[in-house]
Amino acid sequence: MHALVSKRVPSGSFCDPFGGIGSVGAYFQSKGYSVWSGDVLNFPYFFQIARLKFAHLSTFKRLFDELGIGNINDLIHLLNSLTPKTGWFTREYSVERLFFTNRNAQKIQACRKKIKIWAQKGWLTHYEHSILLASLINSMDKVANTAGTYYAFLKKWHRKALNDFRFELIIPVSSKTEGQCFHEPASNLVRRRQFDILYLDPPYNQRSYAHYYHLPETIALETTPKVHGMSGIPSNISAISEFNRPNEARLALINLLDKASFSLLVFHYSDNGIITPKQVRNILSVYGKIDDFLIDTKGYTTKKEPRKAKHHLYLVQHA
Incomplete structure (x- = not known):
């Protein structure tokens, strides 16, 4: 992902409002980006503090x-x-x-x-x-x-x-900068400022x-x-989360993007997600030209055999 993103935005602010345990944010911080990360759960927020809040x-x-x-x-x-x-x-x-x-x-x-x-x-x-x-x-x-x-x-x-x-x-990740970590909904974090890169990885x-x-x-x-x-x-x-609800996920994404200000949007989502690929493209196309990259990952399954799920990285340069 970094290779794709850095070609378009080589430096600047990186917002990860569904930050989880901070893996993506820590990596981009190690590459020199100014990372703003958040989560609604406490334990991921604590992981983010441990990994990227401080340079030492x-x-x-x-x-x-x-x-x-x-x-x-x-x-x-x-x-x-x-x-x-x-x-x-x-x-x-x-x-x-x-x-x-x-x-x-x-x-x-x-x-x-x-x-x-x-x-x-x-x-x-x-x-x-x-x-x-x-x-x-x-x-x-x-x-x-x-x-x-x-x-x-x-x-x-x-x-x-x-x-x-x-x-x-x-x-903490080896970095020259300190990250910003927030225990709050994604809709709050994206409104804090304009970001060079907005990375969305919702449920x-x-x-x-x-x-x-x-x-x-x-x-x-x-x-x-x-x-x-x-x-x-x-x-x-x-x-x-509203992103877990079939009757709410699509509108949740629309509302979140409506609150955000960014130069490059990076949206990670699965082919078999609640929001269909067609719906995703319709929503994202409002913000600019879409570059769609497929990532093969092992999907969740209750069977013994792993199931392949196609995951997309949609990159949208704001028009």
């Missing part, structure tokens, strides 16, 4: 002073040396549901509790707190007994789930990110909600 790793000065430690390695060692704990997390996601081995769940529980205590004592800034929680979620995911999301656990232990949990700190089916990634979001919120079902989804989970 936070000093954690107050925390280090209070703990009497001298560097990041000491902090990582401390979190990995905590006495394993039992509690809500171990009960719901190790005993009742096999998302984690009991040993790993207890280690995650201990880290979660310690980070929350530090925040309550005022030893962490908002950004430092976000970085630690994102790092905990990222480390947790490496030993999760899942196939990629938290909508279900595997019937048999995956080999990664049998590895020992280790807390690892997310390192394209009815599978809600809030449901499929409920556990990372719960960790980010530091809550212990009442959960239900085999997935352990919180009973009070947030509503799905």
Whole structure:
């Protein structure tokens, strides 16, 4: 994608309002773009802070002073040396549901509790707190007994789930600039300023990110909600996006673009998405000439065989 975009806009501002865990934004920031990224969920917003908010790793000065430690390695060692704990997390996601081995769940529980205590004592800034929680979620995911999301656990232990949990700190992307990160709807972020590049990667089916990634979001919120079902989804989970709704997605895209100001639009969407390819082209053609590039990716399937789904990158230079 960078090769296609950089030929048209080699530098400038890059807006990613459906930023997710910051992978695309971090890459473009490493290439010198000024990145503005956002998400409506808490845990992706925390990942974005960890990856692209700062050009250098936070000093954690107050925390280090209070703990009497001298560097990041000491902090990582401390979190990995905590006495394993039992509690809500171990009960719901190790005993009742096999998302984690009991040993790993207890280690995650201990880290979660310690980070929350530090925040309550005022030893962490908002950004430092976000970085630690994102790092905990990222480390947790490496030993999760899942196939990629938290909508279900595997019937048999995956080999990664049998590895020992280790807390690892997310390192910010190597960059000369600092990114801008926002916890807000895409429609709010696109109105903040005129952008050289607007990258839109909205949900394209009815599978809600809030449901499929409920556990990372719960960790980010530091809550212990009442959960239900085999997935352990919180009973009070947030509503799905309008982009997940067949009767709302098309109008949601129209309204979002109407609020935005950009020089180049990059729209990523699937052939089998809620908005049909014909509808997408009709919507985008209002803004200029469309260059359509196909990307082959493995689509989601409930069967054992992966399903090929055609994904499009629509590039529109604003007329």
